[in-house]
Amino acid sequence: MAKTNAEKQKLYRENLLKNKSKYDQMRKISRIRDNKRKKVERINNKQSSSYKSHQSFGKTVKRVLQSLPKDIHKCVSVVHHIAQEFNIIPKTTSHHQREQHSLSIELKQLVMNFYSQDDISYHLREAHQLFLIEHDHTDAYLSLGSFSDLRPS
Known part of the structure; x- marks a missing residue:
């Protein structure tokens, strides 16, 4: 009957013990191989910790x-x-950014055209209200300050 691998290995070790020089040579090769394996394991599993314990x-x-x-x-x-x-997570410039609702170019042009009309005075207080009534179809919000800033000088 054929021998198993374990039995073959056992016989090999017994025969190896009979020849002392061969046994010492195999131990030396085995020791080198094991030391290499342990060294590679240490390098791969090395913790990046500077603490000894x-x-x-x-x-x-x-x-x-x-x-x-x-x-x-x-x-x-x-x-x-x-x-x-420590650059573990990226630095953020700002958590809260203010939203600026800038006026559209079309709305700015409408205001400038409104002021260029002959029947509108630059100093008219109700000019803003007149503009809102006249152009109520615009969905953009136009404050009195923004309206005044667009007045030509």
């Missing part, structure tokens, strides 16, 4: 957590800022 790292983390504010919102903002300082 897990305990010292845990102690430092505990100190930092105790130093943070107790309010969760303040804590989040502090941690977020620190992460941005």
Whole structure:
């Protein structure tokens, strides 16, 4: 009956022990191979931590957590800022950007044409109201300040 791989390996080891020089040579090759494998494992699994022990790292983390504010919102903002300082997350320029509703070119042109009419005085207080009544089809909001700014000088 054919021998299994385990039995073949066992016989190989027994025969290897009989020849001392061959045994020493195989141990040397095996030791080199194992050292190479361990070295590659260490390189691949190397932590980027500068701490030598897990305990010292845990102690430092505990100190930092105790130093943070107790309010969760303040804590989040502090941690977020620190992460941005260390380039862990990208820095944002601004969280809130003001929306500017600029007037359309057509609306500006309508106001300028309105002021260029002969029957409209530049100093007329109700000019804004007259414009809104005359051009009520425009869906854009035109404030009195914006209307006054478009008055030709």
